[in-house]
Amino acid sequence: MKHFEANFDGLVGPTHNYAGLSFGNVASFNNAAQASNPKAAAKQGLKKAKSLAEMGMVQGMLAPQERPDLTTLRRIGFTGTDAQVLKSAHEQAPLLLNACCSASSMWTANAATISPSADTRDKKIHFTPANLVDKLHRSIEPITTGLILQSTFSDPNHFHHHGHLPEHASFGDEGAANHTRMCAQYGESGVELFVYGQEATNPNAPRPAKFPARQTLEASRAVARLHQLNDSNTVFIQQNPDVIDQGVFHNDVIAVGNQNVLFYHEQAFVDTQNKLDEIQSKLNTESHFIEVPTNKVSINDAVKSYLFNTQVITLPSGEMAIIAPTDCQENPAVFAYLNELVTLETPIKKVFYFDVKQSMQNGGGPACLRLRVAMNQHELSAVNQHTLMNDQLFSTLNQWVDKHYRDRLTTKDLADPQLLIESRTALDELTQIMKLGSVYQFQR
Numbered sequence: 001m002k003h004f005e006a007n008f009d010g011l012v013g014p015t016h017n018y019a020g021l022s023f024g025n026v027a028s029f030n031n032a033a034q035a036s037n038p039k040a041a042a043k044q045g046l047k048k049a050k051s052l053a054e055m056g057m058v059q060g061m062l063a064p065q066e067r068p069d070l071t072t073l074r075r076i077g078f079t080g081t082d083a084q085v086l087k088s089a090h091e092q093a094p095l096l097l098n099a100c101c102s103a104s105s106m107w108t109a110n111a112a113t114i115s116p117s118a119d120t121r122d123k124k125i126h127f128t129p130a131n132l133v134d135k136l137h138r139s140i141e142p143i144t145t146g147l148i149l150q151s152t153f154s155d156p157n158h159f160h161h162h163g164h165l166p167e168h169a170s171f172g173d174e175g176a177a178n179h180t181r182m183c184a185q186y187g188e189s190g191v192e193l194f195v196y197g198q199e200a201t202n203p204n205a206p207r208p209a210k211f212p213a214r215q216t217l218e219a220s221r222a223v224a225r226l227h228q229l230n231d232s233n234t235v236f237i238q239q240n241p242d243v244i245d246q247g248v249f250h251n252d253v254i255a256v257g258n259q260n261v262l263f264y265h266e267q268a269f270v271d272t273q274n275k276l277d278e279i280q281s282k283l284n285t286e287s288h289f290i291e292v293p294t295n296k297v298s299i300n301d302a303v304k305s306y307l308f309n310t311q312v313i314t315l316p317s318g319e320m321a322i323i324a325p326t327d328c329q330e331n332p333a334v335f336a337y338l339n340e341l342v343t344l345e346t347p348i349k350k351v352f353y354f355d356v357k358q359s360m361q362n363g364g365g366p367a368c369l370r371l372r373v374a375m376n377q378h379e380l381s382a383v384n385q386h387t388l389m390n391d392q393l394f395s396t397l398n399q400w401v402d403k404h405y406r407d408r409l410t411t412k413d414l415a416d417p418q419l420l421i422e423s424r425t426a427l428d429e430l431t432q433i434m435k436l437g438s439v440y441q442f443q444r
């Protein structure tokens with residue numbers, strides 16, 4: 001049977017803005033308080049997704065979340081009409097209002113961890129929404145994420161949905177941004193790599209000093225248990241705490257894998273050689289470990305350009321390609337490295353560049369914008385077909401963005417009751433376009 005890897009990209013929501021909410025994420029911090037362009041952001045994302053579909057990849061879209069999040073604002077004590085809630089939050093707690101307005105669900109690499117049926121004991125695809133507890137603005141995502149995933153992957157014969165992990169720092173879980181799967185072919189059992197930033201329950205274990213380690217080993221192990229994986233198809237790797245302190249807040253800022261390729265920076269991990277040996281011993285195929293040395297690309301250049309927040313995809317021809325942000329073209333060291341990489345003896349033969357700057361300015365590159373789901377033809381037929389990218393969906397969504405999105409937004413605009421009305425009108429229409437049912441609180 002045919003099997004492949006599908007990418008589900010997050011559709012950028014109408015409140016996309018730069019509020020500087022993510023401590024430890026250098027781009028979020030550096031661009032705080034700038035004006036954003038939600039319309040351009042959504043279109044940049046749609047263009048990348050459509051281009052992958054045109055390359056012959058299976059491409060889906062995941063709906064954004066309801067923002068401003070009135071449910072959370074009411075839960076923390078703001079009362080009255082919706083407009084009054086926004087006004088008093090803006091006056092009394094503007095930073096909490098900002099957190100309740102982030103469009104951060106666009107980075108679907110953080111939506112959930114997915115294990116394909118080839119790896120799991122019950123032979124179903126498993127989904128665990130990430131609890132994202134390290135950041136307030138992201139910790140309000142998992143319940144709706146679960147609903148959107150369930151309405152996209154609804155058939156219980158193929159899809160097994162779990163709840164998010166307990167909402168405590170010991171179980172900090174950031175989803176697929178810290179998870180990579182290696183395999184010979186997508187439909188064959190592979191090895192799932194869980195990369196964590198710290199061991200929460202072991203005070204003597206190494207951890208970063210300056211910035212938070214958002215993923216814990218405890219969370220990674222819990223997800224592996226829930227997904228019915230076992231020792232022979234999992235490897236747990238610690239991220240190098242020193243690079244977290246230099247702005248590598250997720251593993252997908254410093255490493256990316258696809259099939260038998262692991263593309264990573266020399267300084268990405270702790271105990272690198274032993275972990276690579278463990279991967280190779282558990283994998284039933286020869287791997288290509290492509291290590292990028294510091295003397296070619298510094299951590300600073302990797303963080304600025306997002307060289308590793310690229311998608312490594314297998315094209316229908318069997319060749320691999322890298323989907324990179326244009327920021328990689330603009331960085332001389334990184335551009336030189338990529339030009340050299342495609343001439344080497346590795347499966348990666350092409351690089352395609354995409355302008356996703358609106359997302360990049362908040363620390364999200366091409367890989368942050370997508371959630372990977374390896375699946376076979378039967379499983380794909382069970383997916384909500386209205387979420388799959390094609391000419392029709394592309395043009396419908398572009399028109400929908402043109403109709404509802406602003407081309408300029410600052411944090412001052414977040415309390416505007418009109419923005420709430422525009423967002424809800426847009427999302428209500430979107431649930432009809434994508435046939436999602438009532439996934440939003442305002443629809444329930």
Ligand SMILES: NCCC[C@H](NC(=O)CCC(=O)O)C(=O)O
Pocket residue numbers: 017018019020021022025028029102104107109110135138177250362363364365368
């Ligand atoms: N995988 C990429 C995630 C980027 C995301 N940025 C943000 O949330 C920035 C939002 C802001 O600062 O307004 C994060 O850090 O979790």
